[in-house]
Amino acid sequence: MIPENIKTKIVAAIERQRSKFASDAAQAVTLGINAAQLNRIKKGDIQNVLSHGKWINIARKLDVQLTDAPTWVTAKTNVFHFVYTQLETCQNNSLSGILCDMADIGKTYTARQYVKEHQNSVYVDCAQVKSRQKLIRYVAREFGVNHTSRYTDVYNDLIYYLRSIDKPIIVLDEAGDLDYPAFLELKALWNATERFCAWYMMGAEGLEAKITRNKDLKKVGYTEIFSRFGNKYQQVVPQGKEAREDFIRRQVAMVAKVNGAIDIQKIYARTGGSLRRVFTEVQKLKAV
Numbered sequence: 001m002i003p004e005n006i007k008t009k010i011v012a013a014i015e016r017q018r019s020k021f022a023s024d025a026a027q028a029v030t031l032g033i034n035a036a037q038l039n040r041i042k043k044g045d046i047q048n049v050l051s052h053g054k055w056i057n058i059a060r061k062l063d064v065q066l067t068d069a070p071t072w073v074t075a076k077t078n079v080f081h082f083v084y085t086q087l088e089t090c091q092n093n094s095l096s097g098i099l100c101d102m103a104d105i106g107k108t109y110t111a112r113q114y115v116k117e118h119q120n121s122v123y124v125d126c127a128q129v130k131s132r133q134k135l136i137r138y139v140a141r142e143f144g145v146n147h148t149s150r151y152t153d154v155y156n157d158l159i160y161y162l163r164s165i166d167k168p169i170i171v172l173d174e175a176g177d178l179d180y181p182a183f184l185e186l187k188a189l190w191n192a193t194e195r196f197c198a199w200y201m202m203g204a205e206g207l208e209a210k211i212t213r214n215k216d217l218k219k220v221g222y223t224e225i226f227s228r229f230g231n232k233y234q235q236v237v238p239q240g241k242e243a244r245e246d247f248i249r250r251q252v253a254m255v256a257k258v259n260g261a262i263d264i265q266k267i268y269a270r271t272g273g274s275l276r277r278v279f280t281e282v283q284k285l286k287a288v
Contacts, residue, residue: 026144100208176207
């Protein structure tokens with residue numbers, strides 16, 4: 001069973017998330033509970049309202065640690081500044097863009113951080129929702145809109161909602177994992193929300209290769225998608241082997257330093273520049 005102090009942490013996270021939604025009802029939809037349950041737990045009634053599984057589910061969605069995890073400080077790296085600014089610009093002006101760059105440089109971390117801090121923003125890991133229906137239903141649920149009825153109703157309700165709220169943005173991470181029907185539906189949804197909703201597509205070099213290849217093959221939808229997302233692949237990491245290595249080394253150094261590491265050379269040697277591995281190596285050095 002989840003102890004009371006952890007439930008209290010989860011409720012605090014729910015309270016922090018509330019500003020992202022127009023109403024308690026919309027937030028409840030996103031959390032997978034009803035408005036009455038949400039109201040009860042916000043008032044401190046945390047016993048026998050939600051099942052053990054539902055508490056776990058909400059904790060996962062809100063990134064609440066169930067144990068005392070090591071603290072981690074966000075480093076304002078070049079990638080962080082670039083991606084954060086791009087997302088801010090897109091959302092403020094209802095624009096769209098594509099970022100195709102090296103894997104493991106902090107794109108996903110930055111996008112998740114941005115969405116945590118901004119209203120009417122949704123982050124989508126497309127690797128988890130590859131199909132057309134899964135994608136649209138997931139986006140609808142994250143905005144707190146009806147997502148369980150007939151697909152046509154879900155789709156139309158989502159369009160109506162996106163055209164009604166103030167400057168929404170949808171961040172599509174690992175976008176290269178979407179299947180073809182999902183790409184076509186994405187184009188249709190973009191058309192229906194033009195000038196009302198911002199979009200930002202992210203992926204590694206494989207995303208650029210997929211779009212370019214299918215454009216060259218004149219496969220329906222890909223040229224249109226590329227056009228709607230700005231006709232340009234954004235990139236942060238510089239070209240050239242030496243410039244890239246220097247850029248990545250500086251990224252690792254910044255992340256490691258703000259999290260208390262001293263021997264940066266050792267961190268870089270052990271991680272090979274992988275920011276995902278920096279966390280593990282920093283914790284190892286702290287434990288010595």
